Amino acid sequence: xxxxxxxxxxxxxxxxxxxxxxxxxxxxxxxxxxxxxxxxxxxxxxxxxxxxxxxxxxxxxxxxxxxxxxxxxxxxxxxxxxxxxxxxxxxxxxxxxxxxxxxxxxxxxxxx
Amino acid sequence: xxxxxxxxxxxxxxxxxxxxxxxxxxxxxxxxxxxxxxxxxxxxxxxxxxxxxxxxxxxxxxxxxxxxxxxxxxxxxxxxxxxxxxxxxxxxxxxxxxxxxxxxxxxxxxxxx
Numbered sequence: 001x002x003x004x005x006x007x008x009x010x011x012x013x014x015x016x017x018x019x020x021x022x023x024x025x026x027x028x029x030x031x032x033x034x035x036x037x038x039x040x041x042x043x044x045x046x047x048x049x050x051x052x053x054x055x056x057x058x059x060x061x062x063x064x065x066x067x068x069x070x071x072x073x074x075x076x077x078x079x080x081x082x083x084x085x086x087x088x089x090x091x092x093x094x095x096x097x098x099x100x101x102x103x104x105x106x107x108x109x110x111x112x
Numbered sequence: 113x114x115x116x117x118x119x120x121x122x123x124x125x126x127x128x129x130x131x132x133x134x135x136x137x138x139x140x141x142x143x144x145x146x147x148x149x150x151x152x153x154x155x156x157x158x159x160x161x162x163x164x165x166x167x168x169x170x171x172x173x174x175x176x177x178x179x180x181x182x183x184x185x186x187x188x189x190x191x192x193x194x195x196x197x198x199x200x201x202x203x204x205x206x207x208x209x210x211x212x213x214x215x216x217x218x219x220x221x222x223x224x225x
Contacts, residue, residue: 032212034212036216041218042218043115043116043118043203043215043216043217043218043219044155044203044205044216045216046213046214046215049212049213089155091155093212094157096168097212098160098167098168099145099157099160099168099170100147100155100157100212100214101157102147102154102155102156103154104152104153104154105149105154105155
């Protein structure tokens with residue numbers, strides 16, 4: 001079945017640093033890919049998504065490009081803020097498109 | 113902005129006891145889901161629910177688990193006889209547009225002793 005693998009954390013950065021969180025996928029066909037974020041004490045929130053190859057999802061300064069050549073969907077942000085401290089989950093849909101399949105999550109901690 | 117709520121936020125129970133985790137999805141959503149995350153592991157799909165029936169379930173969702181929507185607003189997950197390995201964070205989710213756009217609650221942390 002479909003799956004995603006994301007880099008282990010935690011990731012610790014200073015404010016204004018560049019962020020990359022790696023995510024690769026294994027899938028039958030080309031399912032949609034997602035990044036979810038969980039801020040402390042809150043639920044998972046959809047951060048961005050891409051529905052087909054070469055699509056770029058973006059939101060709140062974060063970007064990720066669906067690359068089928070490298071089966072990747074890496075999350076990037078050019079300049080992180082303290083408020084970006086959270087757990088980030090890469091996800092895809094199952095083959096039927098009826099449920100989400102998540103990675104383990106990567107904890108990002110940004111200090112001022 | 114409407115949001116998904118879950119109660120309790122934390123629950124501690126003894127092995128073998130029954131627990132009921134509660135969720136109030138966004139009112140106009142049609143599909144409802146339960147996921148769980150064992151500490152340090154992936155968020156895993158448990159079950160989806162549509163039109164008052166289970167539409168899909170994972171191999172994790174065995175006979176110890178059940179779901180229902182008793183009153184049209186609450187969506188519950190029952191674990192009949194908890195085991196130590198049921199200790200996890202349980203997330204409820206719902207969607208109205210498509211299963212690919214799901215709105216999650218904050219989770220219930222269950223600890224089985």
